[in-house]
Amino acid sequence: MDKRITLKISKIEDETKDIKTFTFNHKLNAKPGQFIMLTDFEGGEKPFSISDCSENEFSITVKKIGEFTSRLFQKGVGDYMSVRGAFGSSFFVSNGKVLLVGGGYGSPPLYFLAKKLLKAGANIAVVNGAQTKDDLVFCDRFSKLGIKYQNITEAGCLGRKGTSVDLAKGALTKEKFDFIYAAGPEMMMKALQGVIGEVDYEFLFERYMKCAIGICGNCTMDPLGIRLCVEGPVLPKKIIEQLTEFGKYRRDASGKRIRY
Ligand SMILES: Cc1cc2nc3c(=O)[nH]c(=O)nc-3n(C[C@H](O)[C@H](O)[C@H](O)COP(=O)(O)OP(=O)(O)OC[C@H]3O[C@@H](n4cnc5c(N)ncnc54)[C@H](O)[C@@H]3O)c2cc1C
Ligand code: FES
Numbered sequence: 001m002d003k004r005i006t007l008k009i010s011k012i013e014d015e016t017k018d019i020k021t022f023t024f025n026h027k028l029n030a031k032p033g034q035f036i037m038l039t040d041f042e043g044g045e046k047p048f049s050i051s052d053c054s055e056n057e058f059s060i061t062v063k064k065i066g067e068f069t070s071r072l073f074q075k076g077v078g079d080y081m082s083v084r085g086a087f088g089s090s091f092f093v094s095n096g097k098v099l100l101v102g103g104g105y106g107s108p109p110l111y112f113l114a115k116k117l118l119k120a121g122a123n124i125a126v127v128n129g130a131q132t133k134d135d136l137v138f139c140d141r142f143s144k145l146g147i148k149y150q151n152i153t154e155a156g157c158l159g160r161k162g163t164s165v166d167l168a169k170g171a172l173t174k175e176k177f178d179f180i181y182a183a184g185p186e187m188m189m190k191a192l193q194g195v196i197g198e199v200d201y202e203f204l205f206e207r208y209m210k211c212a213i214g215i216c217g218n219c220t221m222d223p224l225g226i227r228l229c230v231e232g233p234v235l236p237k238k239i240i241e242q243l244t245e246f247g248k249y250r251r252d253a254s255g256k257r258i259r260y
Contacts, residue, residue: 002213004084009077010057015137018064019105020073021051024083028058031090032113033183033204033234036060037212039082040075044068047209049183049233050086051108051138052115061108061137087212089234091116091202096178097123101168101192103184104130104137109204110183111138114145124148125171129164129188133157165191172197187260190247193240201237208251218255221245 011023028036030053038060039045046068048060064073075081091113098117100110107128117124125148130136132155142149150171152162165188168180172195180196182189183204193201207228210216214230222245226232231239240246249257 002084004082006080006082009075009079009081011059012075012077015061016134019061019135019137020064021059021061021108022072022075022081023052023057023059024081025057026083027056028053028086030058030086032093032116033090033109033202034086034088035212035233036083036085037087037209038072040068040071041080041082042071045084047087047206047212047229049106049109049204049206050112052112061105063105084212088229089232091181091204091234092179092236093117093120093122094179095120095122097176098125098179098181099168099171099177100124100126101164101180101182101184101188102126102128102138103164103182103188104135106184106188106204106206107138110181111141111145113181114142114147118145118147125175125177126150127152127164127167127171129153129162129167129184131155163188163191165195168192169195172199186247186250193247201240202234203240205233205235207233208253210253218251218253 007024010025013021030050035047035049037045051061052059093116102110126142128151180201189203207219209229210218212229214227219228249259
């Protein structure tokens, strides 16, 4: 729904030195994989995935990157923000044996998904990766769900060096899964696609977004013209397999292609 609402930040949790979770008291009725557009009235409106959502509150988990997110990190509990959404497609909720593959600050929406999958009776395994221990998020939250959980860092801070795709590859050689979900850097998902084999999957894509309601065309992907803010950000295997730009290039604010 494209209606703007003003909400007070009700809780702020430090996840790592540059990742925080912001919670708002509001009945959002969001589904896992969907996102909101957020502004602080000082310029810029940015998309953020929903990392948790219950009857009366929802959360987003944000990495401090540039101008907007730096301003957001200076906010406190009780400060006002303006929200549009929830927007976009959501993950299919399976009740089978599923593998969730997360990378960096991309993992939090998989936590919201994991809670829904648990309710549906799914058998869940999560693999979560990041560059260093300081970039790994939601380890405690995933572990507390009582599901199979493994993490890894590229720097080897937790023992073995590697990525969540390495862990996924290991899991896929030992066990058979009905469905795979992924959220994280696009190149992580591209590498994952290469090891998945015949298993069905859905990935969550992050591309530059402006309107979030399918009008500006900034978030389209070649050659189908899929608008990630409407038909995505969660896309199914049969669509992803046709995307010629997946893992090759992304677009900046002006729509110009930038090679990965
Ligand atoms: C569907 C979706 C879900 C997202 N979920 C999360 C999330 O859960 N947590 C999180 O920390 N970040 C998320 N992002 C990315 C987040 O929107 C950007 O990191 C944020 O906008 C950076 O703004 P900035 O002004 O701090 O940085 P800037 O300096 O403006 O930009 C830094 C980088 O952020 C990206 N970015 C900037 N503006 C946008 C935009 N309007 N749309 C998409 N990407 C942008 C670009 O890659 C840019 O190079 C998501 C993006 C999308 C499209
Ligand atoms: S952000 Fe405008 S069409 Fe998707």
